[in-house]
Amino acid sequence: MPPLSGAESGFDPLPGDGVLSSAYAAAARRFHVLAEDWLIMRALILRSLRVRHTGNPLGIFVEVFRPLAICTAHYFYFSLMQRSVPGYQYAIFTVGGFSIWFTFQAASRATDGAKYPAGSHNIPGITRMHLRVAGALWAFILYLFFAYAVVYPLQLLGQPVKAPDLVLSLIDYGLAALLGFSYGLVCAAICEVVPPLKPVVKLMEWAVFISSGVYDSLLTIPVPVAKYIQYNPLIDLAEYQRHAYYSGYPIFIVTLTYPAIWALGLAFFGLAANRALGRRR
Amino acid sequence: MIHLAGVTMSLPTGADTTPFLRDITVSLPTHLRCAVIGGLAPNRTHFLRLISGKERPDKGEVLTQTRFSIIGNAGSYFHPGLTGLENITFCARRYGLDAWSLTKTVIAFENVDADWPAVTNKLPVKRRRAMELLVSALLPYDCYLLDDIEQVPPTVLEPLFDIIAARQAGVIFTARTPKQVRQFGDCGGVIGANSLQLFSEVEEALAVHG
Numbered sequence: 001m002p003p004l005s006g007a008e009s010g011f012d013p014l015p016g017d018g019v020l021s022s023a024y025a026a027a028a029r030r031f032h033v034l035a036e037d038w039l040i041m042r043a044l045i046l047r048s049l050r051v052r053h054t055g056n057p058l059g060i061f062v063e064v065f066r067p068l069a070i071c072t073a074h075y076f077y078f079s080l081m082q083r084s085v086p087g088y089q090y091a092i093f094t095v096g097g098f099s100i101w102f103t104f105q106a107a108s109r110a111t112d113g114a115k116y117p118a119g120s121h122n123i124p125g126i127t128r129m130h131l132r133v134a135g136a137l138w139a140f141i142l143y144l145f146f147a148y149a150v151v152y153p154l155q156l157l158g159q160p161v162k163a164p165d166l167v168l169s170l171i172d173y174g175l176a177a178l179l180g181f182s183y184g185l186v187c188a189a190i191c192e193v194v195p196p197l198k199p200v201v202k203l204m205e206w207a208v209f210i211s212s213g214v215y216d217s218l219l220t221i222p223v224p225v226a227k228y229i230q231y232n233p234l235i236d237l238a239e240y241q242r243h244a245y246y247s248g249y250p251i252f253i254v255t256l257t258y259p260a261i262w263a264l265g266l267a268f269f270g271l272a273a274n275r276a277l278g279r280r281r
Numbered sequence: 282m283i284h285l286a287g288v289t290m291s292l293p294t295g296a297d298t299t300p301f302l303r304d305i306t307v308s309l310p311t312h313l314r315c316a317v318i319g320g321l322a323p324n325r326t327h328f329l330r331l332i333s334g335k336e337r338p339d340k341g342e343v344l345t346q347t348r349f350s351i352i353g354n355a356g357s358y359f360h361p362g363l364t365g366l367e368n369i370t371f372c373a374r375r376y377g378l379d380a381w382s383l384t385k386t387v388i389a390f391e392n393v394d395a396d397w398p399a400v401t402n403k404l405p406v407k408r409r410r411a412m413e414l415l416v417s418a419l420l421p422y423d424c425y426l427l428d429d430i431e432q433v434p435p436t437v438l439e440p441l442f443d444i445i446a447a448r449q450a451g452v453i454f455t456a457r458t459p460k461q462v463r464q465f466g467d468c469g470g471v472i473g474a475n476s477l478q479l480f481s482e483v484e485e486a487l488a489v490h491g
Contacts, residue, residue: 043374051362119358123351
């Protein structure tokens, strides 16, 4: 491999000496950084799990109990009330909607979790952003796992549920995690700049939840309500995840482009605000 | 080497800021044992944070390719809710090292009280600090940073410098008393009057510091 920098030539290294000799060396350096970030993420996620579940006999499985309990309660509620959902597939409707919402919520709260780094950011290379990204990454992994883990118990209960489409699920949960992470960054920045807006931001989370498609499908709610709810990008993701479970689930009025644009736009503003505030701190 | 080029830095004091370094240009060796004395203790800590990249200067640039260690003795990095073993495992994972080998190496240093019961239980603050210092010395860096070495028990400090010497790495440490500076320093820097003066001999630095 060609030398990466002037540092290996034996001369006193200066940043100006770090001239990369080829595109290959640049790529190698880039992958080294990614590998380093991966080590950090893995270490942070595992440490965070260890801290949260030390002394708990059920260990890490506690993580799926809360979403499982909420989904079960809502499944019975929807089926008893005979709510109008496409295809009357209550299990798919509940799991698809709630798992997307939980991914979004956990990823958005990961940005708060970075307030309690327990000294890990004193280690060279670990920044608060690593803590935030690790939280969002864990939300993605956990709920992707959850989406598959619920299939077998549902089949045992006689539900006609199949494992969701992998590619679609990866895109759905990935976008939900990115959307949550970016939304969390923007909210954290707003609360830091204008602290009196904290209750408004909290209320906004409720508004996002109610309109996220966990209780309704765009196809079954009255048009005057759907006109407003359709602006929530989470409803598109929820509908697509239901479609990932059951290919007959209608998705002709939703798109993945819309939540993707929201996720990227919010990520841009959130990261810019975080950078600007980091300088100010 | 680490080069501070035209660095100006202020420190927050309540709602206001106090100038700490003003337009200094200096190069510090990162392959020697460099003692930094003078100024207030928090200023010395900020200086170490500045060269480690944890803080940015208001003006100027800090130029280096050296990989600096965790700043020993300036803030904890072990999670208090985890055992010594779990914390060592976290550090090993972060650097892609074998956690088991790192733990065994820590335990090999008996004089820091890092026996099996110590690593498999939650640690009291003093033991945790000692183990943090030892683990940071065992992790691979080019230059180690150590704050306020008078606070480190001699039973930990000596093996710490031995490990660093065995690695042929440098150390930049801050100290208050001439005794520690003479014992561990090859060269010295003096912080004072918004400046940093560097001397190739520690005795010169001590003479200027007074």
